[in-house]
Amino acid sequence: MSMAAEPNELRDDVLNGLQLSTQLEKVWRTPSGLVGALMSVDHKVVGRRYIVTAFAFLLLGGILAILMRVQLAGPEKTFLSADKYNQIFTMHGSTMMFLFAVPVMEAFAVYLVPLMVGTRNIAFPRLNAFSYWMFLFGGCFLWISFLFNAGPDVGWFSYVPLSSLQFTPTKRADVWAQMITFTEVAALAVAVEIVVTVFKLRAPGMTLDRIPLFVWAMLVTSFLVMFAMPSIMVASTSLILDRLVNTRFYDSSSGGHPLLWQHLFWFFGHPEVYIIFIPGTGMVSAILATFVRRPVIGYPIVILSLIATGFLSFGLWVHHMFVTGLPQLGAGLFTASSMLIAVPSGLQIFCWLATLWDGRPVYRTPLLFVIGFVVIFVLGGLSGVMVASVPIDTQVHDTYFIVAHFHYVLIGGAVFPLVGAVYYWFPKIAGRMLSERLGRWNFWLAFIGFNVAFFPMHILGLIGMPRRVYTYTADMDWAHLNLLSSGGALIFALSFALLLVNVIYSLRKGELAGDNPWNASTLEWATSSPPPPQNFDRIPVVKHRDPLWADSESLPVVAGLSAERREILLTSLAEAEPQIREASPEPSIWPLLAAIATTVFFIGSIFTPWAVLWGTPPMAVTLIGWFWPAGSKEDEE
Amino acid sequence: MPVWVRIVLVLCTTWPLAACAGRQSTLDPQGLQSEQILHTLFIFLGVAAIVWIAVVIVLALGMLRRKRLADQPLDLHQAFEERTGRVIIGLGVATTVIVLGLSFVSYAGQRIVFAKGENALTLKIIGHQWWWEVRYEDDSPHRSFVTANEIRIPTGQPVKVELESADVVHSFWVPSLTGKMDLITGQKNELQFTAKNAGVYRGQCAEFCGLQHAHMAFAVIALPPDEFGRWRDRENQSANSPADQLGKQGEALFRARGCALCHNISGTLAGGQLGPDLTHIGSRTTITAGTLPNTPATLGAWIADPQHIKPGNLMPKMPLQSGELIAILHYLEQLK
């Protein structure tokens, strides 16, 4: 079976320098023109689109948040009607969770993981392109529905029976449920790509204990996605079936049960939090090591903590259901399991603190965001320990205390590291530095604005303010804290406006970055900024966990890959020993066509079950087109 | 819990709540259960505060500490790394001990909060979009009665509420008395609590239940036992017959204009079951699930255009002449 390269094939061992780069660029570049752009399977192009789209949804979700804060700034305001408010809070939650938080983390992984493991493209690049289109179409579907007043209004959790046909006779709940299907298909596809990229596409010598912590974090996250998201897909599918063809999953008069929905939803919903948070920890580890000028202390502890967090995150969904009348002892056990997840999270915090303690910090914007992360996230984690307690939860459940808690965890644990990551990796992606001066303003506005917006909500929850109310009366005395919170939200929003200004300004005027502006240690900094289509002219060989620190002068590489067609190097799972030179797919329009066919199928099937019948053949055709060998050389060996 | 902490917290967060709406605060416990929960909460809060402050101090010291001069990222000392690793593991063990300890504290509190009291007064509460049906049930049917959005209970006696839903999921929550419990379609839940002091305690639906979730409040009025007994006796009686001509006209209009199709008034021909029972509406403190105080003006405005005050609720706007409205109002006010 050994199929050695044909002798007359042009390989990278006979080319050097500029000649090699030019040749590889010709092979790996995205075709020009609009159609070419739609065909792109370059993980950097797709990743960039993914990041920009996710941030666009952050902007939209943020605008909704501001609208809500205006409505709640004082008692009995009529800025928004009840109906609008309910749509808006549902859209805010759904957008932030499904269209921003998860996609943006996967987007960074799509861009960075192949670079960090030293390969030329992600595994299954066409699936990657398909995933992006599905995400884009799903997000647009939700938002266009909203703009036509058909936005979901049943909460991002869409509890039955409120979301059943009887109580939501409009299409609003179907829009929500089908948006779930879109985004989960997209997320699951990326998860599989990341797992295979990390397992098989690592540079030779990148053994398991030399994988960068960010890549480890994304690997664990991808497994969480793979095991958590099927649950919400079963849930959303059964909800649509209940609404469309009268199945009885959630109809308590026919043997169904509303709590089945809650179990399915939270079995996904709790790991979801860690799907968002674990990438954040990976970003923290990456940024911290670079800016305190030493590797993170306790590399194995951090990895074991990530894995432990992943496992534990599946054992505590019930703490979202403490007030549904569960058996008391069972609920008590979920208190313990919920609190235990503080242990791996705590271990990571201790590792970072020790790293900072021993390091030699350089206080650039990314590090500021990491420090902000520690302060905010630890508070959110501790309020999490509080709400894990059954008796405490019976009081604070579904109040503003919870709103405060999870914004501390999600914004503190994921968005602060994410913005730090934007400052950190922007030079690599765009080739230019972001303004440091604007960055400092950005950080302080975000840090102050966030705390002013969300800390008062703890108190509001304790003094009785429930969530998801579109207004409250003056005699409840919630007005002052709400006004304060709304003010803080504006400051916080301003910080994101500043980030946007900084990005737009720096894209054109920013200081040129060079390959490795931060003098960091991982492989993505071993190539130019932005990286060429082929990522690396030659695949690096890794001899150290921090390769660029271990040897900043020269990079050991392998030669022998094709220079006239797309070829990547597959290595063994544990030891990363080179095994196969595998063809990597060419650009193709089929993923886009398949995504369009799937979109027609999905949207059609919330209106008629027959869509399953007429929607399947186009999908099958596009999939066959996608996988049919193009007759090019690499397919034909 | 330190008494002064509690006093300060209560003072700074709840003093204006003594107003007409009633108190609605976890930090202002007036029942056995809410007091226990606050106790547990303060233990957790104390531990959390200590941990958070410790982390921030270590972070600050780590930042201020004098550092190596040269930028040599890989110039690491094996002994230091190993020692630090051991400290981190030690802290991990400490974290485990703390969270397990807190789990026990939590479970102990949970046992007390969910303990079943003897000799409890049993009520059945049924959640509707967006109001509360309250049924005082008794073995003898003539001692059973139905009311809405206002729950009167005796102080000192355990109260057992059986929670059901007529439509979607709701949540019963009176923070000053106890934590919440959901009302779930097709399932019977139960909650027990005991009010220590007499007073008006506001509650509110805590699970999103649709358009007017924000306007689904209720009041728990804790009365001294003898006063409660008198109230209960009065409540057992059928509605007052209207004393004057205008009232009689109102009663007739109540039926003629369709009100009676949805509302029940015991002892009259009005026997609708869709809306709140109005047998003693005149004696309630609020109307439309805690949304408005019960005054002739608010009640009149409500009847005249319910969809304006609470859009989406089931009560339709009835075409009434102003004279008719006045007659119906006059009738309802007499239903004490």
Added chain:
Amino acid sequence: MRQTIVRNVAELPTYGYGPRSGPWWGAMGFMALEGMGFAIAIGAYLYLYAVNPTWPIGASPPDLWPGTAETVIYLLSIIPNEYTSRVAHRQDLAKVRICLIVMAAIGIALLVLRGFEFAHLNTRWDNSAYGSIVWLILGLHTTHLATDVGDTVVLAVLMFTRHAKPRRFSDVTDNVFYWNFVVLAWLPLYVLLDWIPRL
């Protein structure tokens, strides 16, 4: 950065079988998440079973014969399936062609049988939660069955065209692998659908 070539990989093969290849791991990943989907559906079934005092609700249990016949065919199909894998590893094109046709035929036969199974469930999806979950689970598995049959047919066609190149044999082994998953997923579902209602 200066580059130093430390190794030449030109002699490595351009495709491989099993865990050495990328697509195998991709298939593995999708099987893992689809397996999770089945596990969740089974969990939902058992949850409904636990909360309902009578089971099945308002229906008699499914007729045994279609599910049992399928189970027998599934188990027997492992033999030609494994044989397909073996001849694919040997790159024996003639035998691979025959095997793919046989496997496609078995798949189609199972799809037909599946139609009978739906007809003999003795409940409709809108009768009760029992009917709903049974139809959902059977539908979920049928989707997998149909997908794999489709894949087998496409591969069979490919093998009769000029695209029947060595690397296709690796695709055939991945298809074999996936069929085993379809069989493996069926076994607990058979017990669940056909025997739990008889307890």
